[in-house]
Amino acid sequence: MKVLFAASEAVPFVKTGGLADVIGSLPKELAKQGIDVRVILPKYEDIPARFTEQMETVASFTLQMGWRSLYCGIQKLEHDGIAFYFVDNEFYFRRKGCYGYGDDAERFAFYCRAVLDALPHIDYMPDLLHCHDWQAGMIPVLYRAHFSHQPLYSHLKTIVTIHNLKYQGVFGKEQFQDFFALGEEHLHGYALEMHGGASFLKGGLLYSDYITTVSPTYAEEIQTPYYGEHLDGLLRSQNGRLQGILNGIDYEEFDPMTDPHLEFNYRDSYAKKQANKLKLQERLGLPVDKDVPLIALVTRLVDQKGLALIDRMIAELMALDAQWVVLGTGEPRFEELFRWAAGMFPDKLSAQILFDEALARQIYAGSDLFLMPSLFEPCGIGQLIAMRYRSVPIVRETGGLRDTVTPYDETTGEGTGFSFTNYNAHDMLFTIERAVRLYREPGVWTNLMNNIKKKDFSWRRSAQQYADLYRQLAVASEVGQ
Template identity: 80%
Template sequence: MKVLFAASEAVPFVKTGGLADVIGSLPKELVKQGLDVRVILPKYEDIPVHWTQRMETVATFTLQMGWRQLYCGILKVVHEGITFYFVDNEYYFRRKGCYGYGDDAERFAYFCRAVMDSMQHIDFIPDLIHCHDWQAGMIPVLYRAHFSYQPKYAHIKTVMTVHNLKYQGVYGKEQFKDFFALGDEHFTGYALEQYGGASFMKGGLLYSDYITTVSPTYAEEIQTPFYGEYLDGLLRSQSHRLQGIINGIDYDELDPMTDPHLEVNYLDSLEKKQLNKLKLQERLGLPARQDVPLIALVTRLVEQKGLALIDRVIEELMQLDAQWVILGTGEQRYEQLFKWAADRYPDKMSACITFDEGLARQIYAGSDLFLMPSQFEPCGIGQLIAMRYRSVPIVRETGGLKDTVQAYNEVTGEGTGFSFAHYNAHDMLYTVERAVRYYNNEEAWTKLHDNIKKKDFSWRRSAQQYADLYEQLVNE
């Protein structure tokens, strides 16, 4: 079976968030299951030179977008057995970063159009196109409007995956009509219309054959007004073709046994993990103490990640017998909050306001506890990496956090972490206090680690669910 992934970012080429990790690792696991999976992305300026030098041009053609006749080049590179195609148009993609430009509607309209037009030129007509997030959301619409009646394309099925419903690609209707050559019938409330404009995401949800999202709980949550971002009614109406499949992580890439960033490689040895902790404390200028837990946050410093809760009780958190390390960048108020706390409590807190993959790995390896108090979290990979590196998660019960972390129960000895249900600063504080208490209870701490060891958050099981879904759709 041939599957084409269409997405706006992928590791190791370009990354702004968790989407890139999924697109970089899920295809490898699907290929192991016998599928022919390829990926198509925009060719951004930020892709490192050592990749662009390896790319070969496979096609160049003129693409029609509305009244425009535009150049389109398709380049390819094979990485870890997966063919990655890159859509080349310097006017749209030769600029810093991936998103945030005034003409993003036109840029990603061009990308969606290029994905559809390129298939005949690259000699790869897939059985199924798997579209990821709003940037690829108009591909199913274009397919239905312009391609589905052509014999060589008639068999194609489309899947839309929502990685984060908050970002919907909403722009003016006139732009959509212009870029996609669509008639008025596509712009009613039952089609692309959203907030008086039109939405890439809504197009993907309505026109695709199937919708997935990145955890079973998030699939339920987005059908409610609180999490549904004004699309909850639509999603409830489509619930018969909506499924949550939990993201995995790349166990080869994220392996504390072989990770080159670590001081000491380990897997299930708590003693060796402690050696990484001592090295990390040294590097961060924290007192080298084994008797207190080191609590980590590796995150984007934004509202969604629950940082308002930390802000509310920061003084109380600093009174705990624990150390803290923060790694990330984001909203200025949260960057300032952690810098202030690190200045005021230099023996308790280290704030690294930067993005540093090597340091992130050292923090996963050196921390005892990993905090994710998210307001909403479609899947979350921080808690999965933390458990892979044997750091015990403390999470709010939402989305993928609820699906992947089981609260510790001292009576039965079950559970892989600590959790709280309500988005409330004091509930979080009590949960952190409880985790800190258990750190010093050797029996409970060993039990938690034994439970985490048994978990498998690799892509294997999730990829099987995707493969089954593709099979079902293609054979309908």
């Protein structure tokens, strides 16, 4: 079984969000299931030299994008036993960052076209193209329109995975006609049309053989108007080929036993976790006190993450007998909120308005509680890393947060964290107050640690679900021929 992942970012080469973590770690677990999985990415300028220096050019050819004849190079690199291909065109990709340029439609149109055109040149013809998010969303459309009738390609199946439905790649219809050589029949309301333009992601959802998203609850939520981002009707109509498969995390990458960023490595030693906490308090300039619960936020400072609830309750939160650490960057209003709070309450809150991976790991290891009050959360990675480092999550019950955090029940002693249902600032405050109160009951904390210890959020189970899905689609393909 051969599967090619098409995505716009992957750890360790380039990362803007959780997509990169998935593309960097899921293929390794799929390979253990006996699948020949490879990955194809754009070759951005930001990929570190230690990787680009090892790349070998395996193909170069000219491709047609509308009326344009364009150079395309394909470079290859093996990393952690997985073959990665890089689509090389300096005009489109030799610039800082991944996204946010005025010609993004053209850049990722080129990428989608290059993925399909590259297959005969790279000595690897997959059974299945697994396309991730809007940047790869037009691959199934191009396949149906221009490739599916060619004998070499006719067996291919396509899957699209939605990592965050909010980002849909909506651009002008005339650009789609220009870049993809698509007729009018592809651009009306039942096809690519979206908000008066056309959408990469909508194309992928309609033209692919199967759709997955990154948690079972999010798969349900996106079929409702509240979470559906104007695509809920389409997703309801396609729900027979829609499945939520929970993301995992790379247990080798995130391991407090071997993490080089920690002062004290540990697995289930509460004493060593507390030692990391005291070091962290010292580093952050907070009062060093093992008995005060330390609550962490490691997040992008954006509205999606529920920070408006914190804004609404900041005085009440600072009145709690707890300490806070915030790490991240994002919208100026939230950056300012936390800077202001750190200035007003220096013994209560440390605001680290930056991105620092080493500090993030120290915060996971040193915090007692980890807050994610998200407005929506397709899967969420923070709560999974927090539990791996034995920090107890406080979450809103949405998307993957609901699927991964079991609310603590004082009568049975079961549960792995604390949660609230409604997007409501008082509900969040009440839940945090309860967590802070129960932190001071050693029996409760022992229960929580023991319950978290039994959980497995590695990629193993999820990879098994993907492998089963791939095999079902391959069998369907053989039956259909």
